[in-house]
Amino acid sequence: MPKSRTAAIVLAAGKGTRMKSRKPKVMHEIANRPMIGHVMAALKPLHCDPVVLVVAPGMEDVAEAAVSAQIAVQREQLGTGHAVMAARAALKSVSGDLLVLYGDTPFIATATLEAMLKRRRGTDDPAVVVLGFRPDEPGGYGRLVLGASGGLDAIVEARDATPEQRAIGLCNSGVMALDAERMLPLLKELRNDNAKGEYYLTDLVALARGRGWDCAVVEASVAELMGINSRADLAAAEQVYQDRARAAAMEGGVTLLEPGSVFFSHDTRLGQDVVIGPHVYFGPGVTVENEVEIKGFCHIEGARISAGARIGPFARLRPGAAIGPDVHIGNFVEVKNARLGPGAKANHLTYIGDAEIGGGTNIGAGTITVNYDGFCKSRTVIGPNVSIGSNSSLVAPVTIGAGAIVGAGSVITENVPADAMAIARGRQVNMTGRAQTFRAKRKKTKTTTKAKPAKKAGARSGAKRKSGK
Known part of the structure; x- marks a missing residue:
């Protein structure tokens, strides 16, 4: 098989328990399109081949919504690195660039993905490009630690960060562009010796840096990287979309x-x-x-x-x-x-x-x-x-x-x-004077049929009691 220039993996196996829904999280709609549909639409202009959609068992409806994707099933939910491992078999012919993105991040733009690919192909040839953003409250997001030259030195989880690292405003979105030929073989080196027992894709940065390969960061807006984890998040995302659509409509005349x-x-x-x-x-x-x-x-x-x-x-x-x-x-x-x-x-x-x-x-x-x-x-x-x-x-x-x-x-x-x-209706008949006759007849009927006063409750039973004495 010919080797492709760019491939993509979309991680969509999360059940979204906070949505409290029987359908997968990525099938909830924004502007009458499932979240996964928005992500697939952003990828379409890039002509990625293949696009691999990672789902959990029983997510046939997600597979149907992403009609142009190959399907990989993640049998157990063991982290983002494990999800990419599940897609490994579908990536045998890939030797160019590999985008990794998420089905519950519906607002990611094609232009942002293009910027990541352009950075991946830069003269310094970074093995990993991470998409960063700067939220008002970094909170539990992993921090992106940059080196003196502006390259990415490390991704530090918030719980493991020093006070100086927690002060960093640049955070990890999880979206990556990888050099597939160098990074896919390193998936087997990911370890799950952590508190959650999961395989983290972010550990690829440390593996790449350990081999002396450069890593880089591209930044995007907070709104573009808005993730959906609850019904409240879904409502907020709908509002964001509608505000953008209204502004675009007015701008267009x-x-x-x-x-x-x-x-x-x-x-x-x-x-x-x-x-x-x-x-x-x-x-x-x-x-x-x-x-x-x-x-x-x-x-x-x-x-x-x-x-x-x-x-x-x-x-x-x-x-x-x-x-x-x-x-x-x-x-x-x-x-x-x-x-x-x-x-x-x-x-x-x-x-x-x-x-x-x-x-x-x-x-x-x-x-x-x-x-x-x-x-x-x-x-x-x-x-x-x-x-x-x-x-x-x-x-x-x-x-x-x-x-x-x-x-x-x-x-x-x-x-x-x-x-x-x-003309298809009953023929009209006018009967002269009949209205007067009808009204008189009805008035007479109404007078003679007036309701008699109702008997008092218990009257008959009382009479019986009296006669029984």
């Missing part, structure tokens, strides 16, 4: 009327001059083109909204909704798996599911496409420039031709030809 109330997914795509009202939720798979207005309290997922459309307020666009240019979707309108042509309108209280709506068509208030018979979904096709009257039910499968008119309150069960008028 989007107006957010109340930024803090708008929720984006990891793949939300917005054009310029888009205006978004308060409390709008974007689920996965949404694309919004230029000059769209989305009013408040809308829920949108799996939808494409073309230029000039106006959505909401209180509208719901579900997967498969394709909203054409200059379409109006109004309050309490739901669209699912349906395409609306240019200039179509559904302004009030309407359900459009499994449908094709032609351009210029107006859907009256209260209209529904009756797309489900309890067993199968069927499709409604409405041509251009059609007028559907309010409170109509279109029972699919049905086709309404171009320019047709459907009378209000109709239940359409058969195809309507182009330019025809369809």
Whole structure:
């Protein structure tokens, strides 16, 4: 096999007991994407080969979420060094650089990983490059001890550090870039003679320095290296992501009327001059083109909204909704798996599911496409420039031709030809004077059937007691 230039190991075997969840920690989502998905996305532009995902037994869902990775199973949880050992068999063809990162650090950036690889390939040829950061409270983080030349001399765990070393603000994130050819053979020299009985990957620095090889540090921001260990951490990470997404949207030409109330997914795509009202939720798979207005309290997922459309307020666009240019979707309108042509309108209280709506068509208030018979979904096709009257039910499968008119309150069960008028409802009958007669009759009935006063509790039983004397 040809030897690869760069490979990667993602450590994701941790159970995350502090999450108090039956699913693996790295499967908890930020912006509607599992944590492991964010990490894999950061790696993708680097074209690492292979990418080895280290999981614990029973983590099939994690393996499925990282579709491009080879899977290695860490049978016992014996430390980070042991996790890398579990991936060793998948790295036989690797002789270049090896990135080691963590599935619960979702914000690590591609640019940071590139900086680590660039440093690894520097003229001083460091065997190990460690990613460091400077938290406000270093606390229990391992400290990175630098030499006079700026190289990394050692990683000292907080509990083993001297007072002078604990004063160091530069801390270890655990992320590394290794020279695979030199460092992978040293995995067998890792020892677990420590309080936890674990194999620590950080011991590779001491092994490298013991052979006279240089080690180096690249720094990243605290926010980028934010780890997720609890539900509170997950909520904080979501907030960080949303704040970044909102700032990026506004920087890109989007107006957010109340930024803090708008929720984006990891793949939300917005054009310029888009205006978004308060409390709008974007689920996965949404694309919004230029000059769209989305009013408040809308829920949108799996939808494409073309230029000039106006959505909401209180509208719901579900997967498969394709909203054409200059379409109006109004309050309490739901669209699912349906395409609306240019200039179509559904302004009030309407359900459009499994449908094709032609351009210029107006859907009256209260209209529904009756797309489900309890067993199968069927499709409604409405041509251009059609007028559907309010409170109509279109029972699919049905086709309404171009320019047709459907009378209000109709239940359409058969195809309507182009330019025809369809009315499908009971015929109105006016009975002169009948309202007066009806009211008089009802008043008389009400008077004669007034409820009698209820008997007092115990009256009958009391009588019995008296007669029994």
